[in-house]
Amino acid sequence: MLVREHMSTPAVTIQTGTDYMTALRLMQENALHHLPVVDAAGEVVGIAAERDLLLAATRYLQARVEVGEVMHRGVVTARPDMPVAEAADLMVSNRIGGLPVLDEDRRLLGIITESDVFRALVEGLRREKLT
Numbered sequence: 001m002l003v004r005e006h007m008s009t010p011a012v013t014i015q016t017g018t019d020y021m022t023a024l025r026l027m028q029e030n031a032l033h034h035l036p037v038v039d040a041a042g043e044v045v046g047i048a049a050e051r052d053l054l055l056a057a058t059r060y061l062q063a064r065v066e067v068g069e070v071m072h073r074g075v076v077t078a079r080p081d082m083p084v085a086e087a088a089d090l091m092v093s094n095r096i097g098g099l100p101v102l103d104e105d106r107r108l109l110g111i112i113t114e115s116d117v118f119r120a121l122v123e124g125l126r127r128e129k130l131t
Contacts, residue, residue: 003087004080006120007101009110013038014048016068020056023048023067034098036108037071044100044108046071077102078112084120087112 014023014035023035027050037046048071056070078087078099087099091114098113 001084001120001124002080003078003082003084003101003112004109006084006116007078007080007110007112008116011036011100011108011111013044013108014067015039016045016066016071018067020048020053020065020067020070024050024053024057027053034111034113035067036075036100036111037067038108042108043106044075044077044102046073047075047096047098047100048072049097072096075100079103080109084112084117088117091117 012026012030012032012035014026014037016037016039027033027035033050035048036044037048039045048067052070056065076090076094076096076099078101080101080103090099091097098111100108101110101112103109
């Protein structure tokens with residue numbers, strides 16, 4: 001099972017200058033917990049996690065805080081040809097819930113999340129049960 005077969009596409013993204021409340025609203029509207037953060041050129045420069053944005057909401061209330069101020073910068077990524085098990089191992093070892101999937105030119109193709117990994121696991125177990 002490869003990441004390309006189980007990742008969510010297209011990835012919903014947000015830019016660094018977007019305020020955190022807009023990011024939270026976008027997450028709620030799309031039932032997401034992670035948003036890849038892109039710069040003006042469309043390159044992934046971070047990832048915004050719902051819990052970090054909620055924490056910002058409790059700390060800053062009325063202040064304008066941009067996603068770039070609360071995002072994680074050292075983004076761990078996956079490749080489309082990576083086995084899902086390897087992506088899951090990266091998530092566990094880095095204590096993160098999602099990985100942006102980038103091609104060899106570092107273009108964003110999608111995102112693989114814990115939910116995608118669980119669906120892949122269930123699919124694999126069902127296939128195994130049928131054989």
